[in-house]
Amino acid sequence: MNRILITSLTLLSVGTGVLSCTNQKEEPAKPNILFIFSDDHATHAIGAYGPKHNNPELHRFVQTPHLDRLAQEGMLFNNVFCGNSICGPSRATILTGKHSHMNGMLNNDTIFNGMQQTFPQLLQDGGYETAWIGKWHLFSEPTGFDYWSILDNPGQQGTYYNPVFGSLQEKEKEEGHTATLITNRVINWLKSQRDPQKPFFLAYSHKTPHREWLPGPEEFSLYKNEDLPLPSNFFDDYSTRSSALKEQEMEVANHMNDQDLKLAPPNYLNDEQLKMFWEAYGPENEALKKANPEGKERAVWNYQRYVKDYLRAVTSMDKEIGRLLDYLEESGLAENTVVVYSSDQGFYLGDHGWYDKRWMYEESLRMPLIIRWPGMTPSGSKDNHIIQNTDYAATFLDIAGLKIPDDIQGQSLVPLLKQEEPAKWRDVAYYHYFAYPDWHMVQPHYGIRSNRYKLIHFYTTNEWELFDLEMDPDEMKNEFLNPDYSNVVTTMKERLNRERIALGDTVELKATSNYHR
Numbered sequence: 001m002n003r004i005l006i007t008s009l010t011l012l013s014v015g016t017g018v019l020s021c022t023n024q025k026e027e028p029a030k031p032n033i034l035f036i037f038s039d040d041h042a043t044h045a046i047g048a049y050g051p052k053h054n055n056p057e058l059h060r061f062v063q064t065p066h067l068d069r070l071a072q073e074g075m076l077f078n079n080v081f082c083g084n085s086i087c088g089p090s091r092a093t094i095l096t097g098k099h100s101h102m103n104g105m106l107n108n109d110t111i112f113n114g115m116q117q118t119f120p121q122l123l124q125d126g127g128y129e130t131a132w133i134g135k136w137h138l139f140s141e142p143t144g145f146d147y148w149s150i151l152d153n154p155g156q157q158g159t160y161y162n163p164v165f166g167s168l169q170e171k172e173k174e175e176g177h178t179a180t181l182i183t184n185r186v187i188n189w190l191k192s193q194r195d196p197q198k199p200f201f202l203a204y205s206h207k208t209p210h211r212e213w214l215p216g217p218e219e220f221s222l223y224k225n226e227d228l229p230l231p232s233n234f235f236d237d238y239s240t241r242s243s244a245l246k247e248q249e250m251e252v253a254n255h256m257n258d259q260d261l262k263l264a265p266p267n268y269l270n271d272e273q274l275k276m277f278w279e280a281y282g283p284e285n286e287a288l289k290k291a292n293p294e295g296k297e298r299a300v301w302n303y304q305r306y307v308k309d310y311l312r313a314v315t316s317m318d319k320e321i322g323r324l325l326d327y328l329e330e331s332g333l334a335e336n337t338v339v340v341y342s343s344d345q346g347f348y349l350g351d352h353g354w355y356d357k358r359w360m361y362e363e364s365l366r367m368p369l370i371i372r373w374p375g376m377t378p379s380g381s382k383d384n385h386i387i388q389n390t391d392y393a394a395t396f397l398d399i400a401g402l403k404i405p406d407d408i409q410g411q412s413l414v415p416l417l418k419q420e421e422p423a424k425w426r427d428v429a430y431y432h433y434f435a436y437p438d439w440h441m442v443q444p445h446y447g448i449r450s451n452r453y454k455l456i457h458f459y460t461t462n463e464w465e466l467f468d469l470e471m472d473p474d475e476m477k478n479e480f481l482n483p484d485y486s487n488v489v490t491t492m493k494e495r496l497n498r499e500r501i502a503l504g505d506t507v508e509l510k511a512t513s514n515y516h517r
């Protein structure tokens, strides 16, 4: 680890309280923090997370060598759960260390209030230089950053090619693949824009692999003549579970539009990119038209197109992450930089027949989290504690050696990074999804997940679900009314109630949205 010498002379200049300390004292240099953040990246689309029970064969098609390398050199967290599986709210929770009901960002129709306490402001106060580059998607201007450059149009969602970057100074459209352009900006900031005298916190934030999953130029041909395996519950009939599952509009078979399926190009491509688009998809689209498959056969065609594009986009992003990790090595920054990889939530890759997120089921509840802290995290280590996205702010502050404010709801992961067992750790993850009616029509629900069980309450329809994750990891069988589980139901209900009160989520339960259909 890099160390800086603080001489007695320096100590004299910072206050009388240290005058008695006349010896030279070594203090560790504050580590830099690089937060690599992506959008909708499911853990089952990262090689290092290994095969998934309902679709183990998919694992051999996942190509994320650079994230896998990061996991080999650091610590991989197996049980990380968001508190509200949708973009803006998860980002607001990460910034504040507070669940949605505390930070005010309940859904994507809300504008994040950047005047409240966030960890970047606290890092700034603690002597860090802070920057956010790439996707932001909180609708208000970033606060607490010395520098920011964020994807602007449309609606801060950004585009896969030719994006508009917005900063305090200007809006600038740039031609090219967005993951590459974000990486260029990040490397440029590290090289020539930051203050080398200060430790930094830098968020390197991708749009990828958010809908509509458009790959980089070199990944269009991946899986060209291959069939990807289907999840075992792709044709889920949603029996035994809440009526909400039949009401949703997020089925790969029925709810994807022409741009999702690349039957029509997005409107932001230039002529050269359009040519590339039609070369990649045109012949297969023609063949589809001719064969005109229906029912299950068409659903499988949609799945192939969707999951191939999702994994292609992931590989394009992974390559760019590799380029940045290489730059950290070359520049000598790697040694004193904590690298964190995560995504705002998970995603369905045909699991339950779905794409998108929002539900408290495993695929979208889970967030990837990999942390490499040179000299601290044992290489290739894994952690199984129940982590939430409320923990990120506390962790960043703790890494920086700063005080964690009492009103932050999460806990620092630093003890876990050192493989120390904390005296106290949560036994359940808390969840509350609010947005209804909204895109994909998922009913609001809240619940808790322990290591073995998950209890969910759909309060607008007053339906409950209990899953035994050990017996039923794919959450296909609701055990709520099964007499064999009546004791578990009682215990979990009581635990859920205690957790709601402890976290202050006691407002009236009602759906919230400004969405108009």
Ligand SMILES: [Ca+2]
Pocket (backbone or CB within 6 Å): 039, 040, 086, 087, 210, 344, 345
């Ligand atoms: Ca997202």
